[in-house]
Amino acid sequence: MMEQSMHRTDLETLTHNLRWLRKRNGYSKKTMAGILKIGVGSLSKLEHGVVPPRLSVEFVFAVHDHFGIAPSALFSVWQE
Numbered sequence: 001m002m003e004q005s006m007h008r009t010d011l012e013t014l015t016h017n018l019r020w021l022r023k024r025n026g027y028s029k030k031t032m033a034g035i036l037k038i039g040v041g042s043l044s045k046l047e048h049g050v051v052p053p054r055l056s057v058e059f060v061f062a063v064h065d066h067f068g069i070a071p072s073a074l075f076s077v078w079q080e
Contacts, residue, residue, distance in 0.1 A: 036062045
């Protein structure tokens with residue numbers, strides 16, 4: 001049981017990676033939301049580990065288009 005709690009969930013990994021990408025590139029939430037083709041509120045929710053009810057998976061493809069990162073890689077721990 002203890003071992004499982006030490007691992008990030010997929011959602012935690014996704015939110016961490018999105019926040020890291022945004023900050024690494026010096027983007028505001030507004031700019032990053034535009035890149036992802038989602039609203040600023042949706043991005044804020046995502047960055048806090050909440051999946052907005054109307055969020056489409058299309059945003060992961062927008063990450064690929066803009067950053068060249070495979071959608072599956074967003075769910076892998078690649079930055080601390």
